[in-house]
Amino acid sequence: QKALWLRDKDEISDEDYEQFYMAIAKDHMGPLAYTHFSAEGAIEFKAILFIPKKAPYNFMENYWEKKSEIKLYVRRVLVADKFDELLPRYLNFITGVVDSDDLPLNVSREQLQQNKILKVISKKLVRKVLEMIKKLALEDEKLKAEQAKVSDEEEEEDKSSKDKETDWDKFYSAFGDNLKLGCYEDDANRSKIAKLLRFKTTKSGDKVISLDKYVENMDENQDSIYYMSGETIDVMKKNPSLQIFNKKGIEVLLLDNQLDEPCMQRLTDYDGKKLVSIQKADVKLDETEDEKKRFSKLQKMYKPLTKWYKDILAKASKEDPEANYNYGVAAVTISKRLVDAPCVVVSDQFGYTAQQEKIMRAQAFQDKTQLQMMTGRRTLELNPDH
Structure with a gap:
């Protein structure tokens, strides 16, 4: 029987993918999401990539030591059970297989690492993983938009479904920190990763929002995205730097994760809007002529x-x-x-x-x-x- 990744996708059931994932990942839970594709063109390869439902124990503590879970095949021959060079470190939670006919078979691991074909494969794999994650995010936004339309009369009976954790919620809870590390480390894909990040704000309550949603909420005269960092949301809300923003009704991102601020500093701007820390001395807000004269x-x-x-x-x-x-x-x-x-x-x-x-x-x-x-x-x- 053909290897699963060589078979036509239309012939493979969700159960087949689940059983395959559990076998290669040694995970009894099954995957959260998967993608099966064939890359065509100058360099051809086939791959199946999976996102787990949960992060392994001590996952972030072992971030620098954690090995990739991608199995590399060359012409159906397994050449590496865990090949780190196929995906960047921040995506080391992805499990799967990659099979290429274009890579040399009888070379050392060190020579393979320097192979230009491998770099092209890696680039395509990263794009496919980010597309898979983006799909989870879009499905989540669609579901929550539908839930928001529920009328007051139906709200109580639909409460259980509204509170239910979505696949995106599960993903972000387990691997949100990886995206923030990716935002910091991956120059080529930073703008794509930024669209997947979620933050609490001064107006979002207990919910988190995307940067796209923040921009959508902005007043037409606002030309910057404002943020602040702190140990907890409550501590930040008491910070004096926030006072003028609350008075003017300007939404501010509240960064309570130690990875948030380095990520923002690498991002610098989003959708043409500059990212500005309200805890820095150079913050500028719109002022009337009277306000400028008074301040002078x-x-x-x-x-x-x-x-x-x-x-x-x-x-x-x-x-x-x-x-x-x-x-x-x-x-x-x-x-x-x-x-x-x-x-x-x-x-x-x-x-x-x-x-x-x-x-x-x-x-x-x-x-x-x-x-x-x-x-x-x-x-x-x-x-x-x-």
Whole structure:
């Protein structure tokens, strides 16, 4: 009998795919999703790829050691039971088989790794995996859009179906961190991966939304996507930096995963909209002419105060041998972002946010010189209306 991946897809049942997956993955649960395809053109190969329903135990803790679960065949001969070079590390949860007639059979693993044909195969596999994940996301959006149309009368009886976890929910719960690592690591596919990311916001409640949904919700005059990072959602919602955004009704992404912020910094923009941290000193919001004039007057009025504050911090830090330069404060200014709070400390454009600093300090082998430099670029903002 022909190997499953060589057979016509129309002749193969879902049960056949499930049994095949359980045999090669040694997983009794069956796959969450799969794709079976033949690549044609200059380089031809056949492949079946599966997404598991659950991540293995200690999956992210073993991220750097975890081996690929792709079996590589050349002309129906198994040449590698776990071949790492077929998929990037962030997709190491994918299980499957790849069979190519174009790869050389009698070469060492090291020679095979450098083979140009393998790089082309890898590129196509990544595209197919991301398409499979995108399909899960689209099915989820369609289902939830249908559920949102349920009338108030039907809401109670449909509650069980509305609360039911979808395949996308299961996938994102298990492998969402992999997508964020992919956003950080994979320059070629970053824009595709960004469409699959989900975040809580100041307006989404307990739900998560896509960046597409955020852009859809934006006011027509808003030209940036705003985000902030923190240890928990509750902590972020109390952050003074958020006050002006709440007052103006501007939605802000709340990043509570340590992988979120590095991912955002690599992404830089989305759908033509710049990604902006509201915890940085260079945040700009739309202002009326009256607001601009008022702020200019306040800056002049409080210039002696801001200079005095900066001098005090400089003097105190000189007297404290443990202190960072000026206690990490490079500037003292009047704030545009504060409503109720008396002051806030923000990072400059290239400095670490408080959450990044916390993560960096927790690392055993961090570069202390770089850490001091990146945390020594803060701005103390004072509320002129407090």
